[in-house]
Amino acid sequence: MTRTGKDYLDALRDGRTIWLDGERVDDLTTHPAFRRSVRSIADLYDLTAEHPETLTASVPGVDGPVSRAYQIPRTKDELKAKGRAFKLWSEATFGFLGRSPDYMASAVAGMATVPGVLARDGFDGSANLLAHWRRMAEGDLYQAHTLVNPQIDRTKAPSEQMEDDLCLRVVAERDDGIVVRGAKMIGTAAALADEILVGVTQRMPPSEADYAVSFSVPVAAPGISFVSRTSYEARATSVFDYPLASRLDENDALVVYDDVFVPWERVFAYRDPEACHAQFWKTPAFVSFVHHGATRFWTKLEFLTGIAILVAKANNVYDMPPVRMQIGKLLSWVNTAKALVVAAEELCEPVPGADAVMPHRETAYAQLAVGPDLYPKVINEIKLLAGGGLIQLPSSYRDLLRPEVAALLGKYVKSPGYDAESRIKLFKLAWDAVGSEFAGRHDQYERFYHGAPHVYLPALVREGDPGRYAALAGRCLDGYELEDG
Ligand SMILES: Cc1cc2nc3c(=O)[nH]c(=O)nc-3n(C[C@H](O)[C@H](O)[C@H](O)COP(=O)(O)OP(=O)(O)OC[C@H]3O[C@@H](n4cnc5c(N)ncnc54)[C@H](O)[C@@H]3O)c2cc1C
Numbered sequence: 001m002t003r004t005g006k007d008y009l010d011a012l013r014d015g016r017t018i019w020l021d022g023e024r025v026d027d028l029t030t031h032p033a034f035r036r037s038v039r040s041i042a043d044l045y046d047l048t049a050e051h052p053e054t055l056t057a058s059v060p061g062v063d064g065p066v067s068r069a070y071q072i073p074r075t076k077d078e079l080k081a082k083g084r085a086f087k088l089w090s091e092a093t094f095g096f097l098g099r100s101p102d103y104m105a106s107a108v109a110g111m112a113t114v115p116g117v118l119a120r121d122g123f124d125g126s127a128n129l130l131a132h133w134r135r136m137a138e139g140d141l142y143q144a145h146t147l148v149n150p151q152i153d154r155t156k157a158p159s160e161q162m163e164d165d166l167c168l169r170v171v172a173e174r175d176d177g178i179v180v181r182g183a184k185m186i187g188t189a190a191a192l193a194d195e196i197l198v199g200v201t202q203r204m205p206p207s208e209a210d211y212a213v214s215f216s217v218p219v220a221a222p223g224i225s226f227v228s229r230t231s232y233e234a235r236a237t238s239v240f241d242y243p244l245a246s247r248l249d250e251n252d253a254l255v256v257y258d259d260v261f262v263p264w265e266r267v268f269a270y271r272d273p274e275a276c277h278a279q280f281w282k283t284p285a286f287v288s289f290v291h292h293g294a295t296r297f298w299t300k301l302e303f304l305t306g307i308a309i310l311v312a313k314a315n316n317v318y319d320m321p322p323v324r325m326q327i328g329k330l331l332s333w334v335n336t337a338k339a340l341v342v343a344a345e346e347l348c349e350p351v352p353g354a355d356a357v358m359p360h361r362e363t364a365y366a367q368l369a370v371g372p373d374l375y376p377k378v379i380n381e382i383k384l385l386a387g388g389g390l391i392q393l394p395s396s397y398r399d400l401l402r403p404e405v406a407a408l409l410g411k412y413v414k415s416p417g418y419d420a421e422s423r424i425k426l427f428k429l430a431w432d433a434v435g436s437e438f439a440g441r442h443d444q445y446e447r448f449y450h451g452a453p454h455v456y457l458p459a460l461v462r463e464g465d466p467g468r469y470a471a472l473a474g475r476c477l478d479g480y481e482l483e484d485g
Contacts, residue, residue: 001063001064001065001066001138001140002045002048002049002052002055002056002065002066002067002140003045003048003139003140004042004045004046004049005039005041005042005043005044005045005046006042007045007140008038008041008042008045008142009029009038009039009042011194012027012028012029012038012192013027013028013029014218014219014220015220016191016219016220016224016226017220017224017225017226018191018225018226018228018253019225019226019227019228020033020228020231020234021033021231021234025191025228028191028192032231032233032234033228033231033233033234033249034191034192034231034233034249034251035233036233036239036246036247037192037233037247037248037249037250037251038192039247040093040097040247040248041097041100041101041142041192043092044089044092044093044097044100044101045101045140047088047089047092048067048140051088052065054068054081054084054085054088055067055068055085055088055089056068057070057071057078057081059071059072059137061134062134062137062138063138064137064138066137066138066140067085067101067102067105067137067140068081068082068085068102069082069085069086069101069102069103069105069106069109069292070105070106070108070109070133070136070137071109072109072110072112072113072354072356073348073356073357073358074355074356074357075357076345076346076348076357078357079345079348079357079358079359080345082106082291083291083295083341083345085102086102086106086291086292086295086296087295087298087299089102090295090296090299090300091299093248094244094248094299094300094303095296095297095298095299095300095301095302095303096244096248096250096300096442097189097248097250097296098188098189098250098293098296098445098449099144099188099189099250100189100250100296101140101141101142101143101193102292103289103292103293104142104143104144104145104197105136105137105143106288106289106291106292107145107280107285107286107288107289108132108133108136108143108197108285109133109137109288110283110284110285110286110287110288110289110358111129111133111268111279111280111283111285112129112130112132112133113283113284113351113354113356113358114282114283114284114351114352114353114354115127115129115130115283116353117275117278117279117282117283118268118269118275118278118279120269120272120274120275122270122271122272123267123269123270123271123272123275125214125267125268125269125270125275128264128265128266128267128268129268129279131265132216132266132268136195139194141194141195142189142192142193142194142195143193143194143195143196143197143216144187144188144189144190144192144193144195144196144197144219145187145190145196145197145198145199146168146184146185146186146187146190146196146197146198146255147184147198147199147200147201147280147451148184148185148186148201148202148451148452149166149167149168149182149183149184149185149211150166150167150183150184150185150254151185152166152167157204157205157207157208158204158208158211159207159208159210159211165181165182166182166183167182167183167184167211168180168181168182168183168184168198168211168213168257169181169182169210169211169213170210170213170270170271171259174261176263176264177261177262177263177264177266177267178213178215178261178262178264178267178270179259179260179261179262180198180213180215180257180259180260180262181257181258181259181260182256182257183254183255183256183257184198184255184257185254185255186252186253186254187226187252187253187254187255188250188251188252188445188449189250189251190219190226190251190253190255191219191226191228191251191253192250192251193219194218194219195216195217195218195219196216196217196219196224196255197214197215197216198213198214198215198216198217198257199214199268199269199276199279199280200212200213200214200273200276200277201276201277201280201281201286201451201455202277202451202455203273203277204273204276204277205273206273208273209271209272209273210271212269212271212272212273212275212276213267213269213270213271213276214267214268214269214275214276214279215262215266215267215268216266216268217260217262217266221260221261222260222261223257223258223259223260223261224255224256224257224258224260225255225256225258226253226254226255226256227253227254227256228251228252228253229251229252229253230437231249231251232245232246232249232436232437232438232441233245233246233247233249235437236249236438237396238396238397240396240397240425240428241396241397241428242428242432242436242438243428243429243432244429244432244433244436244438244439245432245436245437245438249438252441281459281462281463283351284351284356284358284359286459287358287359287361287364287365288358288359289450290344290359290364290365290367290368290450291341291344291345291359291364293367293371293449293450294337294340294341294344294364294367294371295341297337297367297371297375297446298334298337298338298340298341301330301333301334301337301374301378302334303433304330304378304379304382304433304434305327305330305331305333305334305378307382307426307429307430307433307434308326308327308330308381308382308385308386309327310426311382311385311386311389311426311427311430312326312327312385313417314389314415314417314418314423314426314427315385315386315387315389315415316415316416317385323385326381326384326385329381330378330381330382333374333377333378336370336374337367337370337371337374340363340364340366340367340370341367343360343363344359344360344363344364344367345359346360347360347363348360349361361463361464362460362463362464362465365456365459365460365463365464366460368450368456368457368459368460369457369460371446372446372447372453375442375443375446375447376443379434379439379443382430382433382434383434383435386427386430386434389423389427389430390427390430390431390434390435391431392413393424393427393428393431394409394413394424400420400421400424406420409424
């Protein structure tokens with residue numbers, strides 16, 4: 001069954017260990033660093049009841065209806081329906097919640113499509129994974145993930161770091177489960193979720209078996225703590241001044257696992273680098289990440305382009321030919337982002353070994369390269385369009401409430417069709433989207449949320465069809481000889 005926003009908020013009061021500004025956070029739902037952002041996530045859950053036809057699905061073998069993100073698409077139509085569900089939620093958050101609950105839900109559904117890749121000599125995690133998918137779907141649970149070892153010395157394997165337990169590893173095996181110790185980065189929204197899936201997407205040699213483990217644990221499991229980054233929500237002086245940071249700060253944290261016990265039934269891959277790799281790359285899990293991420297990215301570019309249009313109109317430059325060129329460029333980028341989603345769905349391919357389809361991998365993975373390139377260009381174009389208006393803004397909404405200052409702002413800050421309040425409101429939103437610390441984090445997010453480029457870009461070659469392109473060039477070469485002159 002699907003949850004309400006209240007169900008989600010109630011579940012957050014479970015004693016989880018979150019550190020922020022030297023203090024332990026007591027209750028996310030009331031804390032100034034989290035309360036509005038968790039409310040935004042709760043609003044997503046509430047949207048489900050308003051749009052059940054888009055956001056839910058009946059899934060064979062699972063008590064439902066469940067969130068559509070947990071559905072395993074069997075046909076192109078089901079895959080497209082999943083894309084529409086991603087679009088609806090991402091529009092509700094303007095593309096600024098990267099790790100909304102549907103992100104990881106769809107990857108878990110991807111893993112459950114071919115659980116057999118986890119049936120290995122030594123350990124078979126396939127039944128655990130299937131049971132996990134069912135439990136997460138039936139509970140409409142919010143899963144975060146930490147897949148990357150902390151950035152300590154990237155020239156060395158996890159076992160070669162200056163201490164044994166810096167990267168998460170198995171430290172004990174018991175009859176009823178395993179004990180893990182170490183850290184993982186970056187847990188986006190992990191502090192706001194119900195469970196964290198730990199895994200590894202990067203290939204590791206057999207010598208690193210202790211570090212090759214995948215499992216899921218509740219966020220409040222004993223031994224787990226989150227060291228949160230600066231809270232943009234807490235620093236946001238008001239919703240009017242920082243409309244995005246104050247409400248859509250999904251939080252990022254170093255996640256420390258200090259002798260965390262994991263029962264066997266929650267383990268998916270155990271001391272097995274191949275199984276860890278297969279969990280993401282031999283199932284539709286990674287391409288499902290990309291399907292969601294690309295849909296959200298398309299929405300974010302739509303939103304940013306909308307801001308650019310409003311800013312150009314507010315400055316009354318919208319009809320100037322060079323400005324039309326700038327807006328045209330933005331529209332071309334929005335449609336590039338859209339085309340990648342539509343094409344990956346339209347060209348969907350069968351999942352080997354399963355009665356299911358997945359987005360066309362080579363097309364979908366193009367987003368991995370295109371997204372990080374496009375995002376800074378979009379931001380740059382909006383900054384160029386907006387000029388000094390992004391900076392010449394009163395310090396806070398309070399200036400508009402103070403009659404002496406409001407009189408000055410009313411006289412000197414306005415545009416055709418915009419009084420001081422509406423112009424300041426628009427430009428403050430634009431600043432939060434392109435220039436604030438929150439905006440800076442999004443710039444970095446769009447570059448790295450899929451992992452490091454040297455890890456994910458080779459996937460384009462591995463999972464794509466480079467031979468086809470080489471053959472085309474080869475056919476041209478074969479068409480003439482030295483003797484042809
Ligand atoms: C805002 C944000 C949120 C994120 N959220 C999550 C999340 O929720 N869950 C999660 O699991 N991950 C998440 N990530 C991704 C993850 O934590 C890493 O940031 C990402 O995998 C990149 O790894 P890294 O930062 O350690 O970069 P590194 O691997 O250190 O790479 C940084 C740069 O160093 C160079 N470099 C390093 N090693 C090599 C090499 N072997 N070959 C060539 N060049 C190299 C390259 O220039 C590379 O771009 C997030 C990242 C960001 C920025």
